[in-house]
Amino acid sequence: MTRRDTPSADAGAPDGTLERALSDARTVLELIRDLPTLDTLDDAVSRGLDAATKGLGFAGAMITHKGEEAPMGLLVLGAVGLESTVHRAGSILGGHTVEWSVADTGIERVSANIDAEPEVTGDPMRGRLARAGLVLPMRLGTRIVGTLTLTADPEGWEPPGEETLLLARAMADQLGAAVSSLRMRADLITRLEQLDALGRITHALTGVEDAEETMRLVADEGRRVFDAERAGVFLFHWDEERTECVVALGLSDGYIREVERVANQLQTTKALLEHQPVFVSRAQGRPGNTLAEAVAAEGFSSVALLPLVFAGETIGSLAFYHDAPRKYTSDERRLAVAFADQAALAIGKSRLLDQVTRVKREWQMVFDASGSGLAVTDAEGIIVRANRFVAEMADIPVTSLPGYDLKTVFRRWPEAGQGPLAEARASGRPAAAMLDSKDGRLLVVTATPLPDDRCIVAIDDLTDVVRLENRFRLVVETAHDAIVITDSDDRISFANPAAAELFGATAASLAHQTLDELLPAAGQRDRGPVSQALRYDAECRRPDGTTRQVSVSSAPLVDGETPTGRVAVMRDVTQEVETLDELRRSESRFRTLFTAAPVAIWTVDRDGRFLSVNRAALTMLGLDELPAGATLEQFVDPADAEPVRHHLAASLAGERREFFFRFQRPDGAVREAAVVATPMTHGTSPSVLAIARDVTDEQRLRERLIQAEKMASLGQVVSGVAHELNNPIAGINALAQTLLLEGPLDEGAERVLESIRHECDRAARIISDLLTSSRQQPLKRQEVDLNLIITETMELEEKAWPGEVEWTLDLAEGLPTVSADPDQLRQVLGNLVANARQAMAGAERRSGHVRTYLLETGVGCEVTDTGPGIHPDALGKVFEPFYTTKVVGEGTGLGLAISHGIIETHGGTINASNAPGGGARFCFELYRHLG
Structure with a gap:
C-alpha cells in the first residue's frame, strides 16, 4: 500500500488528516500500554508488526535484533506484509543491508527505494521487489539493540512527515525496550533450566554404574538440554588407532561409519585431544570430501563437539547436532563443557569400575584354573582358601577345604617349627621345600608370608619334570651327536658316550678339560658375548693321530642373568666335508665347461x-x-x-x-x-x-645352394625353350607388322594386329628375363659413383613416365665409390623404381623417395613409396622367381629376383620391408672391401 502521510499542522490540514494523526498516536499509545503485559518475545514481535502495518498503515514491517546468535549481523525476529516476501524470521542480515548500516551507525534511513541504497549492492535479494520506506534504530537507553523497518509500495510514495517519524521512532524505542527485556528474561530462564538439567544429570550419574547406560543417559539428557535433534558419544581407542560410536541418537549408519573411518585424521579430533571443545555453527566441507558428503546426507547444519576428559586424557567426544544453524553463547559453551566434564567423570568412573570388576573376575579365574596348587593359610597353617588343584590332592571338595590343616595334603609334613610355613614366617621371605603327596607325587611347596601372619602357599608338581629329566638323560647318553656341558670356567662337567668316542677318550678323562684344549682351532674363533649362542666348525685331533672335522653348536646356560656354563652339541662331519669338497671340485669343472x-x-x-x-x-x-x-x-x-x-x-x-x-x-x-x-x-x-x-648362416647357405640348383635347372630348361619359342614369336610379330604396313585395314582388324604385336613383344621380354635370371652374367666391375647412377636412372624414369610419380632424391654428400658393374646397378635401380611406380598406380598420393647413405664398410640405397605396402605373408617371397602380386599380364615376377641375384653377385645384401608411415621400402647395400 502507499503510505498516506500527515501534513504538518501549520499547513491547514483537513479534518480527515487530523483524525489520521490522532489514530496513529492512539496506535502507538496502545502498543506502549500492551507491551509490558506480554509474556513472550513472539507475542511482542507480533504485536509490534501488527501495530506498524494496521495502525500506522504501512504495507510491510520487519523487526531485527542484535544478539550473540549473529555477532556479524542482525537476527530477523519477524516480518509481515511486503517485508515477508523478502525476509523471514530466523534469517541473518549482514553488511550488505540498510538495516545493518542503521544498527551500526544509529542513523535512521528514509528512502524512496530501499533496494537501491549503496549498502544493498551485494544483497542477493536485491532486485526482487522495489520497496520504499524507512529503517529506524531500536534503542535501549543509549545502546542500539535492533532495527524496525517500515515499507510501502514506491508508486505514489511521499516521505513521511515529522509527526509520523516521531511516532515511528517512539514505536521503535518501545519495541527495542520490550524485545531486549523479554530476550533477557528468556535467556535467564534458559540458563536456569540448563543449570537445573546439569544438576539433574550430575545427580543421576552418581547412581549409574553401567558404562553403556551412563553414556546413553548423558547423550539423551544433553540432547534435551541443548535442544539438539541428534546426539552421539564417540570413544577413542588409541591402542588400536580407531574411533567407536558407542551411542547414536538419530544418527544414520552411513554417517557413523564415515566418522569412525576418518576421525583420527580430522583437525577437530586434534583439538579435542588438546581438551578444546569445537562449536561449528555452519557444518560444511570441501567438495569431494567424503565426510562433507556424509554431513550433507545427514542433513544437520551445526554441531557441538565436546571432549570427554578423564584423568588428564581425552577418552572420547560428546556431540550434539542441530538441523538449523545454531550458535552457542559463551554461557552455553561453558555449560556444555561442564556438562561434558560431568559426563566424562561418570563414564570414566564407570569404566574403572568395569575394569576393576573384570580384573577381580580374571584373578578369580586364574586362581581357580591355575595348573599349580594355590592356597591361603592362617598363622596356624589352616586353609582359608584353596583352588581345585589342592582339593584334588587332598581328595576333598574345594568348597569344604577351608578349615582343614594344610599338612593333610602330604604324606609327611615337617615337625613343628620346621617346614616352609614356619621358615617363611620367621624370615619374612619366601621359603620352599620338596615334599611327597599322599598319592606319591613329588611336590615343591613355596610359602610366601603376608603382613597379617597369613601365607600364600604355591604347590608345584615336579613329578613330570623328574620323569622328563630321566628321559633327557637317556636321550643324551644314547645320542649319536657328542654332547658336553661345561661349568662357569668353561671346563667339562658332563660328557656323553658319543663325546668320548669322538675325542677317542673316556668320559672320565674328558672331565675338567676345556673345549679349546680339545678343539685347538676353535680357540682362535671370535666367541662374542658369553650369553650368545655360537655355531662354528673345528678340527678334532684324536690321541691316535687321526683328525675329525666337527660342527659345533654351543648355547649358554644361565641362572637368571648369571652365566653358569654352556652346553655344546658336536657332530662328526668329516665325511660330509669330504663329499662337499668333491662336490665343489665337480661344480668347478662343470662351471669351467659351462663358461668355456x-x-x-x-x-x-x-x-x-x-x-x-x-x-x-x-x-x-x-x-x-x-x-x-x-x-x-x-x-x-x-x-x-x-x-x-x-x-x-x-x-x-x-x-x-x-x-x-x-x-x-x-x-x-x-x-x-x-x-x-x-x-x-x-x-x-x-x-x-x-x-x-x-644356424642362421647355415640356413642361408643351404637356401643359396637350393636357389642355385633351382636356377641351374631353370637355365637348362629356359635355354632350350627360348630358342624354340623365339623363332615362331619373331615370325608372328613380322607377319603382323607386314599386314599392318600393307593396309588399308578396317579399325577392328588393325586393333587385332596391334594386340598380336604387343603380346609378341611381351613374350619376347619374358623370354629375355628368363634368360637373364637363369644365367650368371660376368661382372664388369669398375669404380662407380652410386649417386651418379641414381641420378641418370631417375632422369630416364622422368622422361619415360613424366608426371606419373613425384620423386624426391636424398643423396648423401661425399659418398665413396664402390667396385661394381654400372649397367647391372642401373638394372637393379630401374626394377626398384618401376616396381614402386606400379605399386602406386591406384594410390591417392603418389610420391617416391630415393636415399643413399654411408656405411662403415660401404654404401647403401633406399627406395620407398606411398603405395599399399607389402603383405606380411609376402615379405619372405618377394625375391623368389615368378612370384608376383600383380594381375595376370602385368608382371613376370622376375624383376626382383634378378635384382636380388645381381646384388648378391656383388657381395651385397638386399631386403624388403614396410615403411613406418606406410608403403614399401627396399634397401640394398654394397661393400667397399669386396672387389
Missing part, C-alpha cells in the same frame, strides 16, 4: 626366466650381460613364441626336445637357432637345460 663351451648353454625356470647363461649364449643373443629378470620369450620371434612355450612345457614335464626357433637381437637382426632342451631341477623346482647353436 663354444655353444650357447642356458637354464630357465618354469616361467621361462633365465637362471644361468654362458658367454657363448650372450654372444649369440648379442648381449654383453643379461638384464635382471630376463626371459627367453623376450628374445623369441613372436611367430615362434607359442611353439617354444610348448617345447619348454614338454621339457619341464620330463621330455627331451629338439627344435628350431627364430630370435631377435638388440641390433634388430633376426637369427635362427637349433636347440636341444633337457629337463633338470634347480633346487627343488623343475627347470630346463638348453644347448643352442646359431
Whole structure:
C-alpha cells in the first residue's frame, strides 16, 4: 500500500488528516500500554508488526535484533506484509543491508527505494521487489539493540512527515525496550533450566554404574538440554588407532561409519585431544570430501563437539547436532563443557569400575584354573582358601577345604617349627621345600608370608619334570651327536658316550678339560658375548693321530642373568666335508665347461626366466650381460613364441626336445637357432637345460645352394625353350607388322594386329628375363659413383613416365665409390623404381623417395613409396622367381629376383620391408672391401 502521510499542522490540514494523526498516536499509545503485559518475545514481535502495518498503515514491517546468535549481523525476529516476501524470521542480515548500516551507525534511513541504497549492492535479494520506506534504530537507553523497518509500495510514495517519524521512532524505542527485556528474561530462564538439567544429570550419574547406560543417559539428557535433534558419544581407542560410536541418537549408519573411518585424521579430533571443545555453527566441507558428503546426507547444519576428559586424557567426544544453524553463547559453551566434564567423570568412573570388576573376575579365574596348587593359610597353617588343584590332592571338595590343616595334603609334613610355613614366617621371605603327596607325587611347596601372619602357599608338581629329566638323560647318553656341558670356567662337567668316542677318550678323562684344549682351532674363533649362542666348525685331533672335522653348536646356560656354563652339541662331519669338497671340485669343472663351451648353454625356470647363461649364449643373443629378470620369450620371434612355450612345457614335464626357433637381437637382426632342451631341477623346482647353436648362416647357405640348383635347372630348361619359342614369336610379330604396313585395314582388324604385336613383344621380354635370371652374367666391375647412377636412372624414369610419380632424391654428400658393374646397378635401380611406380598406380598420393647413405664398410640405397605396402605373408617371397602380386599380364615376377641375384653377385645384401608411415621400402647395400 502507499503510505498516506500527515501534513504538518501549520499547513491547514483537513479534518480527515487530523483524525489520521490522532489514530496513529492512539496506535502507538496502545502498543506502549500492551507491551509490558506480554509474556513472550513472539507475542511482542507480533504485536509490534501488527501495530506498524494496521495502525500506522504501512504495507510491510520487519523487526531485527542484535544478539550473540549473529555477532556479524542482525537476527530477523519477524516480518509481515511486503517485508515477508523478502525476509523471514530466523534469517541473518549482514553488511550488505540498510538495516545493518542503521544498527551500526544509529542513523535512521528514509528512502524512496530501499533496494537501491549503496549498502544493498551485494544483497542477493536485491532486485526482487522495489520497496520504499524507512529503517529506524531500536534503542535501549543509549545502546542500539535492533532495527524496525517500515515499507510501502514506491508508486505514489511521499516521505513521511515529522509527526509520523516521531511516532515511528517512539514505536521503535518501545519495541527495542520490550524485545531486549523479554530476550533477557528468556535467556535467564534458559540458563536456569540448563543449570537445573546439569544438576539433574550430575545427580543421576552418581547412581549409574553401567558404562553403556551412563553414556546413553548423558547423550539423551544433553540432547534435551541443548535442544539438539541428534546426539552421539564417540570413544577413542588409541591402542588400536580407531574411533567407536558407542551411542547414536538419530544418527544414520552411513554417517557413523564415515566418522569412525576418518576421525583420527580430522583437525577437530586434534583439538579435542588438546581438551578444546569445537562449536561449528555452519557444518560444511570441501567438495569431494567424503565426510562433507556424509554431513550433507545427514542433513544437520551445526554441531557441538565436546571432549570427554578423564584423568588428564581425552577418552572420547560428546556431540550434539542441530538441523538449523545454531550458535552457542559463551554461557552455553561453558555449560556444555561442564556438562561434558560431568559426563566424562561418570563414564570414566564407570569404566574403572568395569575394569576393576573384570580384573577381580580374571584373578578369580586364574586362581581357580591355575595348573599349580594355590592356597591361603592362617598363622596356624589352616586353609582359608584353596583352588581345585589342592582339593584334588587332598581328595576333598574345594568348597569344604577351608578349615582343614594344610599338612593333610602330604604324606609327611615337617615337625613343628620346621617346614616352609614356619621358615617363611620367621624370615619374612619366601621359603620352599620338596615334599611327597599322599598319592606319591613329588611336590615343591613355596610359602610366601603376608603382613597379617597369613601365607600364600604355591604347590608345584615336579613329578613330570623328574620323569622328563630321566628321559633327557637317556636321550643324551644314547645320542649319536657328542654332547658336553661345561661349568662357569668353561671346563667339562658332563660328557656323553658319543663325546668320548669322538675325542677317542673316556668320559672320565674328558672331565675338567676345556673345549679349546680339545678343539685347538676353535680357540682362535671370535666367541662374542658369553650369553650368545655360537655355531662354528673345528678340527678334532684324536690321541691316535687321526683328525675329525666337527660342527659345533654351543648355547649358554644361565641362572637368571648369571652365566653358569654352556652346553655344546658336536657332530662328526668329516665325511660330509669330504663329499662337499668333491662336490665343489665337480661344480668347478662343470662351471669351467659351462663358461668355456663354444655353444650357447642356458637354464630357465618354469616361467621361462633365465637362471644361468654362458658367454657363448650372450654372444649369440648379442648381449654383453643379461638384464635382471630376463626371459627367453623376450628374445623369441613372436611367430615362434607359442611353439617354444610348448617345447619348454614338454621339457619341464620330463621330455627331451629338439627344435628350431627364430630370435631377435638388440641390433634388430633376426637369427635362427637349433636347440636341444633337457629337463633338470634347480633346487627343488623343475627347470630346463638348453644347448643352442646359431644356424642362421647355415640356413642361408643351404637356401643359396637350393636357389642355385633351382636356377641351374631353370637355365637348362629356359635355354632350350627360348630358342624354340623365339623363332615362331619373331615370325608372328613380322607377319603382323607386314599386314599392318600393307593396309588399308578396317579399325577392328588393325586393333587385332596391334594386340598380336604387343603380346609378341611381351613374350619376347619374358623370354629375355628368363634368360637373364637363369644365367650368371660376368661382372664388369669398375669404380662407380652410386649417386651418379641414381641420378641418370631417375632422369630416364622422368622422361619415360613424366608426371606419373613425384620423386624426391636424398643423396648423401661425399659418398665413396664402390667396385661394381654400372649397367647391372642401373638394372637393379630401374626394377626398384618401376616396381614402386606400379605399386602406386591406384594410390591417392603418389610420391617416391630415393636415399643413399654411408656405411662403415660401404654404401647403401633406399627406395620407398606411398603405395599399399607389402603383405606380411609376402615379405619372405618377394625375391623368389615368378612370384608376383600383380594381375595376370602385368608382371613376370622376375624383376626382383634378378635384382636380388645381381646384388648378391656383388657381395651385397638386399631386403624388403614396410615403411613406418606406410608403403614399401627396399634397401640394398654394397661393400667397399669386396672387389
